[in-house]
Amino acid sequence: MNSKSNSWDTNLVRDIFVERDVNLILSIPLNNAVADTCTYNCFKQWFANTVQSLEKKAIEEMVMVCWAIWKNMNAIVWKQYGSEFSEVCKSAKLYLNQWKTAQDKSFSNSLGFMTQEDGLEQWVRPRDGMIKINVDAAIFEDTSKYCYSMIARDGAGELVAATTKCRSGTIVSEMAEAIGIKEALSWIKNEVTQPAIVESDCLSVIQAIRCSTVNLSYLGRIIDECKALLSDLKNRHVVLNFVKRSANNVTHFLARHNSSIADRQWYGGNVFPELYQVICNDLKF
Structure with missing residues (x-):
């Protein structure tokens, strides 16, 4: 914002936000109080004042x-892409929720949409x-x-199939995780006849799949496809x-092993040595 004219800094707003949000933001009238409080040069003071009036949960979200x-501003400046403000806020809250759960060593099932089967710390046959x-994305x-990658194993811990797929595009991590889960469920529907367990370490996506709330974003459509497949x-x-x-070590390794790999599949014992070692490590527990 321009503190001298008490108006929006148009160039800055256009640098940070996508066109839809730019128009919405620039249409908001500013008064002296708002301009004095929110000007870029006074951000530190604004932040300090705001923290004093908020509870811990609200501070974390802010x-x-x-x-x-x-992060969205950097993406726009350096990579010429960005997300709408509503998606930026949703992504921030999802990251916070997932990070807090990951730090919880005791793992309480009182968190939303959790079951007794959730929260394993080691792979179990x-x-x-x-x-x-198991599914993961990078x-x-x-x-x-x-x-995104997935690996299927049987009751003896033996490899049934593994696959990794890479695609061009810039998406949030939750989107990639959701696509991986959808692909795993589709594979089960078409290729598997016995009962199956799908495991992912992306809590936010699993919560979204279990939740009945409607999400009209593109991520929401992928979530809805996962819900339909599970049904x-x-x-x-x-x-x-x-x-x-x-x-989730094996799929974590696969998804990050080589970003140039495209649509690779492995069956039975036909795997490269590094992958074989990671699979064997799971069987030690």
């Missing part, structure tokens, strides 16, 4: 939204006659790519569980 706005599919901002697979005893990062 800090995350500020961080997300800064499924029961005989079942198959377990974002490569420097090359504007994202990858179709209900009679085949397919469940989706949240696990800690430490219980």
Whole structure:
């Protein structure tokens, strides 16, 4: 904002936000009090004053939204893309929620949409006659790519199938995780006949899939597809569980192994040595 004229700094607003939000922001009238409080040069004082009047939860959310706005600004300046303000705020709250849960060593099931099966800290073999599919995703901002991977193992811990796919595009991590879960559920629907467990360490996406709230964003449409697939697979005893990062090591490794890999698949013992070692490490527990 321009403190001398008590008006919006048009160039700054256009640098930070996408066109839709630019028009909305510039249409908001400013008075002297707003301009004096929110001017860029007084941000530090504004922040200090605001913190004093908020509770801890609100402070945490405010800090995350500020961080997300800064990150979105950098994306616009350096990579010529950005998200709408509503998506920036949603993403900030999702990151905060997921980070806080990841730091909770005791893991309380009182958190929303959690079950007794959630929160495993180490990979555990499924029961005989079942198959377990772990899913993970990775974002490569420097090359504007994202990858998602999944690995299916049986009750003996043996590899049934593994796949990793990379796509060009710039999306938030929750989107990549949701796409990975959708692909895993689609694979189960088309290729698997026995009961199955799908595991992901992305709590925010699993909560969204379990929640009945309607989300009209593009991420919401992917979430709805996951919900529909789970509904179709209900009679085949397919469940989706949240696990800690430490219980998702193999897919974490696969998704980040090489961002140039595209649509690679492995079956049985036909895997490269590094992948074989990570799989074996899971069986030590």
